[in-house]
Amino acid sequence: MNWMLLKLFRIPIFLFLCSFVLLFIAMNGFDGLGHSTLFSGISDLFVKGTALLSIALFSISVLWAVYCGYRLWRWDKGSSEFCHNCGGITEFKDGRYGPYQKCLMCGTNKSI
Numbered sequence: 247m248n249w250m251l252l253k254l255f256r257i258p259i260f261l262f263l264c265s266f267v268l269l270f271i272a273m274n275g276f277d278g279l280g281h282s283t284l285f286s287g288i289s290d291l292f293v294k295g296t297a298l299l300s301i302a303l304f305s306i307s308v309l310w311a312v313y314c315g316y317r318l319w320r321w322d323k324g325s326s327e328f329c330h331n332c333g334g335i336t337e338f339k340d341g342r343y344g345p346y347q348k349c350l351m352c353g354t355n356k357s358i
């Protein structure tokens with residue numbers, strides 16, 4: 247169950263961590279460029295752009311986490327697709343042989 251939750255929330259967690267890395271870079275990473283008069287304007291632009299990108303990634307990660315929570319809630323109620331093998335939550339993928347469902351709990355595939 248915990249592994250399934252980690253698989254379900256892997257993308258929002260990744261985006262959340264990336265937003266904090268970008269925020270850290272925006273706060274500390276461009277100090278070396280700021281001392282030069284030539285790069286001071288560019289440095290300010292990079293800091294503002296990186297900070298805005300960090301906020302955007304954070305917002306997307308929160309919205310994606312809410313969507314994953316909604317999928318988990320629907321699966322818990324029994325009103326969404328579930329694995330034919332173990333009953334775990336599934337996600338739709340498009341592979342080489344066409345669309346299929348992949349279980350996030352046991353990893354089995356089922357063609358649609």
Ligand SMILES: [Zn+2]
Nearest residue numbers: 329332349352
């Ligand atoms: Zn399964």
